[in-house]
Amino acid sequence: xxxxxxxVAATVHIDIHLMESFAHVGQCENLDCQRxxxxxxxxxxTHAKSCAIVKAENRYKCHLxxxxxxxxAIHLENCRNTKCFIPFCxxxxxxxxxxxxxRRCRNMSKGSSFEIRVGFSKEEVINFRKFRKFVYSQIFSLxxxxxxxxxxxxxEEWILYKNRPEWKDIESIPQDDGPYPVVSINxxxxxxxxxxxxxxxxxxxxxxxxxxxxxxxxxxxSPANYTVWQYRRLVLKHLNSDLKEELEYVADVISNHSKNYxxxxxxxxxxxxxxxxxxxxxxxxxxxxIDAKNYHAWQYRQWVLTTFKCFQNxxxxxxxxxxxxxxxxxxxxxxxFILNISEEGxxxxxxxxxxxxxxxxxxxxxxxxxxxxxxRGILLHCDSEIIKSKIVNFCTELYEKDxxxxxxxxxxxxxxxxxxETVENKTENSKENIKxxxxxxxxxxxxxxxxxxxxWKFIIQELCExxxxxxxx
Amino acid sequence: MExxxxxxxxxxxxxxxxxxxxxxxxxxxxxxxxxxxxxxxxMISGLDILNALNVLxxxxxxxxxxxxxxxxxxxxxxxxxEELRKCGFxxxxxxxxxxxxxxxxxxxxxxxLAMTYSSLCTLIILGDDxxxxxRINTLKAVKYLQNENGSFLSSVVCGENDMRFVYCAMxxxxxxxxxxxxxxxxTIQFISQSVHYDGGIGLKPNLExxxxxxxxxxxxxxxxDQLETALTSxxxxxxxxxxxxxxxxxxQGRPNKDVDTCYSFWIGATLKIMGMFSYVNWEENxxxxxxxxxxxxxxxSKCSHTEVDLLHTYFGLYGxxxxxxxxxxxxxxxxxxxxRAYEHLKVLHNLYKTNSYx
Ligand SMILES: [Zn+2]
Numbered sequence: 001x002x003x004x005x006x007x008v009a010a011t012v013h014i015d016i017h018l019m020e021s022f023a024h025v026g027q028c029e030n031l032d033c034q035r036x037x038x039x040x041x042x043x044x045x046t047h048a049k050s051c052a053i054v055k056a057e058n059r060y061k062c063h064l065x066x067x068x069x070x071x072x073a074i075h076l077e078n079c080r081n082t083k084c085f086i087p088f089c090x091x092x093x094x095x096x097x098x099x100x101x102x103r104r105c106r107n108m109s110k111g112s113s114f115e116i117r118v119g120f121s122k123e124e125v126i127n128f129r130k131f132r133k134f135v136y137s138q139i140f141s142l143x144x145x146x147x148x149x150x151x152x153x154x155x156e157e158w159i160l161y162k163n164r165p166e167w168k169d170i171e172s173i174p175q176d177d178g179p180y181p182v183v184s185i186n187x188x189x190x191x192x193x194x195x196x197x198x199x200x201x202x203x204x205x206x207x208x209x210x211x212x213x214x215x216x217x218x219x220x221x222s223p224a225n226y227t228v229w230q231y232r233r234l235v236l237k238h239l240n241s242d243l244k245e246e247l248e249y250v251a252d253v254i255s256n257h258s259k260n261y262x263x264x265x266x267x268x269x270x271x272x273x274x275x276x277x278x279x280x281x282x283x284x285x286x287x288x289x290i291d292a293k294n295y296h297a298w299q300y301r302q303w304v305l306t307t308f309k310c311f312q313n314x315x316x317x318x319x320x321x322x323x324x325x326x327x328x329x330x331x332x333x334x335x336x337f338i339l340n341i342s343e344e345g346x347x348x349x350x351x352x353x354x355x356x357x358x359x360x361x362x363x364x365x366x367x368x369x370x371x372x373x374x375x376r377g378i379l380l381h382c383d384s385e386i387i388k389s390k391i392v393n394f395c396t397e398l399y400e401k402d403x404x405x406x407x408x409x410x411x412x413x414x415x416x417x418x419x420x421e422t423v424e425n426k427t428e429n430s431k432e433n434i435k436x437x438x439x440x441x442x443x444x445x446x447x448x449x450x451x452x453x454x455x456w457k458f459i460i461q462e463l464c465e466x467x468x469x470x471x472x473x
Numbered sequence: 474m475e476x477x478x479x480x481x482x483x484x485x486x487x488x489x490x491x492x493x494x495x496x497x498x499x500x501x502x503x504x505x506x507x508x509x510x511x512x513x514x515x516m517i518s519g520l521d522i523l524n525a526l527n528v529l530x531x532x533x534x535x536x537x538x539x540x541x542x543x544x545x546x547x548x549x550x551x552x553x554x555e556e557l558r559k560c561g562f563x564x565x566x567x568x569x570x571x572x573x574x575x576x577x578x579x580x581x582x583x584x585x586l587a588m589t590y591s592s593l594c595t596l597i598i599l600g601d602d603x604x605x606x607x608r609i610n611t612l613k614a615v616k617y618l619q620n621e622n623g624s625f626l627s628s629v630v631c632g633e634n635d636m637r638f639v640y641c642a643m644x645x646x647x648x649x650x651x652x653x654x655x656x657x658x659x660t661i662q663f664i665s666q667s668v669h670y671d672g673g674i675g676l677k678p679n680l681e682x683x684x685x686x687x688x689x690x691x692x693x694x695x696x697x698d699q700l701e702t703a704l705t706s707x708x709x710x711x712x713x714x715x716x717x718x719x720x721x722x723x724x725q726g727r728p729n730k731d732v733d734t735c736y737s738f739w740i741g742a743t744l745k746i747m748g749m750f751s752y753v754n755w756e757e758n759x760x761x762x763x764x765x766x767x768x769x770x771x772x773x774s775k776c777s778h779t780e781v782d783l784l785h786t787y788f789g790l791y792g793x794x795x796x797x798x799x800x801x802x803x804x805x806x807x808x809x810x811x812x813r814a815y816e817h818l819k820v821l822h823n824l825y826k827t828n829s830y831x
Contacts, residue, residue: 175570183516202577203577225565227565268632341679370728451722452717
């Protein structure tokens with residue numbers, strides 16, 4: 001079975017049928033069992049076993065293992081077979097005991113505690129809990145939805161505003177959902193309480209330090225609530241607050257909710273007031289370390305760069321980012337952006353340097369759409385045939401060498417498109433070029449890019465019609 | 474694995490999934506509190522995709538319409554530009570209180586293009602005649618929210634302005650027959666400036682091309698009837714290539730990113746508008762979406778190992794509807810509503826035109 005097939009086998013949703021097959025795998029002692037489920041699941045399970053041996057702490061990150069362990073966790077609930085073959089089954093049975101520390105001491109008859117301690121790191125136990133949570137979320141997501149949200153589960157004791165003497169002067173104003181509420185949310189007591197007092201202070205138009213605290217509590221419960229953010233800004237402005245402190249606060253919120261438009265917008269407004277963006281590049285860099293493709297972070301970084309004109313070191317930053325991940329499309333986009341707004345622009349010197357850079361990166365990874373797209377972007381500005389021929393020659397060479405193994409779809413597409421373009425610009429012998437392009441498109445359609453067969457056929461047809469050729473596919 | 478069960482669309486289960494929180498939603502929906510009209514739209518339009526609006530009684534439908542209208546910004550006597558920009562529909566009820574005319578509180582209830590957009594679409598889907606919409610003021614809000622560069626602000630308080638709100642503004646103008654209120658040339662210019670070197674369209678000029686913003690841009694041009702003229706033939710050709718290349722099995726939103734259910738809608742719909750959807754590999758796309766179907770709870774997830782949510786359920790179903798699947802209604806590819814709802818809108822347009830209301 002190919003890795004792709006394995007992946008598909010493992011990602012099929014956890015349903016009853018799958019659980020049954022899984023149980024069978026656990027009991028089946030016949031190593032040559034030809035039952036389909038047995039063959040496939042055994043292979044998936046074997047992967048999980050060997051993968052886990054290599055590095056236990058990476059198990060949660062491995063997509064394939066995650067599926068298997070999820071299955072294990074459900075299976076575990078029902079499996080009473082002490083000889084069960086399912087990887088982790090026995091181990092997690094013990095693991096479960098560990099999570100119930102107190103009962104374990106009482107109930108465990110055999111002296112296997114030593115084994116348990118050897119068998120399970122603390123991390124494994126934590127991971128197991130995560131898996132269980134994941135499994136339950138899959139199956140019981142409806143039930144789970146009514147549980148407390150995690151932000152309310154903090155250990156410290158929470159005192160409701162209505163029980164705080166210092167808030168006695170504020171009227172608690174309930175929200176009105178109208179006579180026929182729709183998508184009416186079953187707010188927690190804490191949520192209603194905080195927002196009742198939020199309305200209370202807004203009604204009084206109070207703008208004070210304690211209101212900032214109240215907003216903070218409200219935003220913890222509902223971080224995207226733009227009404228609260230807006231009021232918070234009004235208060236900050238009114239109090240002439242310390243913006244440095246606010247920046248720290250919003251940094252904290254962003255790192256927890258980095259895909260929320262409101263928080264990034266809030267930061268932007270605060271920086272506009274503050275007038276100093278010295279730390280902003282470092283800040284976005286931090287956020288990009290968490291998620292290197294975060295659209296908000298890149299957008300924010302572009303805003304900082306253009307507003308405060310601080311792109312001196314930006315190309316070095318991009319180079320570093322591409323060293324980490326040459327396939328990160330956001331970074332390639334950023335590279336283009338920097339060159340585009342730079343004073344020099346796309347001079348022939350820059351273009352020539354970029355072509356060399358592209359060739360470098362293609363040698364690391366040929367099947368990387370981001371570079372090929374970037375190349376097209378650079379060539380938009382290139383009117384030197386000499387520079388252009390450099391990359392075309394490089395590609396042609398690759399193509400001629402590459403008669404076996406790793407055929408890059410993008411290489412084929414680039415050469416084919418290029419051949420057509422030279423004809424359209426009437427720079428070269430048409431017939432030969434069109435023929436060459438047709439051959440490449442054909443190869444893509446029938447051999448190397450089969451998923452897009454209809455599209456490539458469409459391209460071929462269009463090309464043939466334009467040059468009144470017979471279509472032969 | 475030939476698991477028959479995972480390849481079948483479980484229509485009844487999805488109806489249940491979409492219906493279950495329509496009136497009473499659990500605690501963790503507070504994260505959607507600020508955008509209840511959007512959540513409502515996913516549920517209602519999702520039921521419409523499943524041809525299941527009949528699970529709602531006419532009383533319930535009317536109740537929902539009343540609720541939507543209760544979120545329409547009330548007219549102030551003074552009609553200066555700053556006040557008009559606040560018109561339309563709002564999302565959060567955080568500052569809605571009973572029998573209270575508190576000036577400070579009502580100042581926080583301001584319209585938002587995304588909420589106005591979802592509200593209007595939901596009203597049409599439910600068969601409302603839009604007679605209670607304050608049409609002129611809503612359109613004036615759109616007009617005054619347009620920026621110098623052609624883009625639109627989401628609202629006076631949010632500060633966001635990008636392709637998403639261009640799309641919302643275009644749908645509002647389309648539904649309310651009000652393109653004369655906005656600057657069409659500037660809007661087109663903003664969209665064409667956001668066309669990227671790789672062929673796709675970004676949320677703004679210079680930003681990375683993205684499946685969502687490509688849809689917003691192209692659907693906007695289509696709704697303005699400018700698709701054939703706004704972009705050059707080379708731009709169109711490159712965009713088609715970029716879109717087609719997003720298919721991996723299902724679709725990804727950007728090059729070198731993972732496949733995600735919702736892009737079967739964003740990219741699929743864009744290809745559909747451009748007359749290119751027949752070149753998609755339907756089988757792969759279909760299987761990829763169905764892998765994200767939760768066969769126990771109903772609903773769809775972003776990818777096969779994450780939790781189901783309303784957005785991906787809605788767009789997963791929408792994406793499937795493009796492939797002639799039995800049981801799913803035919804959907805309009807630019808308006809984000811069913812063809813059935815679109816026909817209703819056409820009837821309204823005719824009605825209001827002949828009575829010269831609009
Ligand atoms: Zn998605």
